Amino acid sequence: MSNSKTHILVTGASRGIGKAIVESLVQDNVSVVGQSTAGDDDLLAADFTRDGAAGLLWQQALERLDGRIDVLVNNAGLFQPNPLAADDWLESWDRTMTINLTASAELCRLAVLHFQQHDEPGRIVNIASRAAYRGDSPDHWHYAASKGGMVAMTKTIARAYARNGILAFAICPGFTMTGMAEDYLESRGGDKLLADIPLGRVAQPAEIASIARYCALDAPPSMTGAVLDANGASFVR
Template identity: 70%
Template sequence: MENPSPNIIVTGAARGIGKAIADALIDRGASVVALSSKDGDLGDTDVPARLWAEALEKLGGRVDALINNAGVFEANPLDSGDHDWLAGWDRTMQVNLTASAQLCRLAVLHWQKSGATGRIVNIASRAANRGDSPAHWHYAASKGGMVAMTKTIARAYAAQGIYAFAICPGFTMTGMAEDYLASRGGDKLLADIPLGRVASPEEVAELARFCALEAPPSMTGAVLDINGASYVR
């Protein structure tokens, strides 16, 4: 970006990948609004627009990049009751995909109105490409939707200087991954990662920082894997 002090919004920034991303951007001189669940529940459809407006005000009316990292990873067993299964599906879709779409839409409209360039970085998942466990149909579907949305944004608005990137981590050592590894048998899952370990939040953050600040415009639409070769395309 040409601006020496880019203004960036990061969601899901209380811990793990999101916090690492915010820290990496701040270290590079960016002004960051780091949003977390204490600022509002993205499961509420009214919250994304409010958070955008509040962040925009904090950043003096200019946003240069949006990083959608917030997400939930909640089991939704197939044999749950119909109402419970659908409620689990709907919540994951709202938090992981729809709220991100709402924020992407507001960002694109902001840049179109101002005539400025801008960047979107969506933190998806390896699950978007290879699926997930039987209890996580909804999670894989939400992340697959995020990848498709990112590609659509990139194709639709590249000529306007609006760029979009998706990052697909595999297991990353965050609270969600630790719980999942424990529940599924960590040693067996680690054996599926040729690198022999899960990624660190800092590794994913470095890739997100690059996309938000440095990636060449011709990379728009890229879907970047960071999973220790556990899924290769």
């Protein structure tokens, strides 16, 4: 990145991976604004199930960051079971897609337009999932599909705008010790799932955050389009 102060927007920053990313980025040459649904702890509030929420968040972040955003980190996501026989299956599918993929796409679009308008380089870091490649449980079709879409979108952005200095990266964590993963591990039998991870444990949020920080600030331009796995060798491509 340039020597000037880097301005970064991170979604889903109230806990888990997003909170760890913000904490990893707080340093002298970086100014970070985070988002959460409720907007607690000085975070900007944005409920991505509401029409226009992504655009409003972008404008509020620009105001907070002196009119410039250099890096977008899309981390906000929903991971809830959606059994095939559920009466509200389609509603649950749409909600997950809206939060995990559509809101991220809206913000990516705004970021690319912003970078182009100012004729400046910029970076996008999308937090996807191992599920994008491996798939997920029978109750999580929607989650796997949303993360697969995020990876495809990231690759498309990287290919389309690299000549303009607009770089895009995707990170695909496996199980990470967040509130969502803890509930899932407990419900699915943690010991059995851990046995499928050669490393013998799930990732810590700080580990994923260190990868996100690298992509946001230090990764060389030739890495654009890269999809980085962090799953303890539970899925190796």
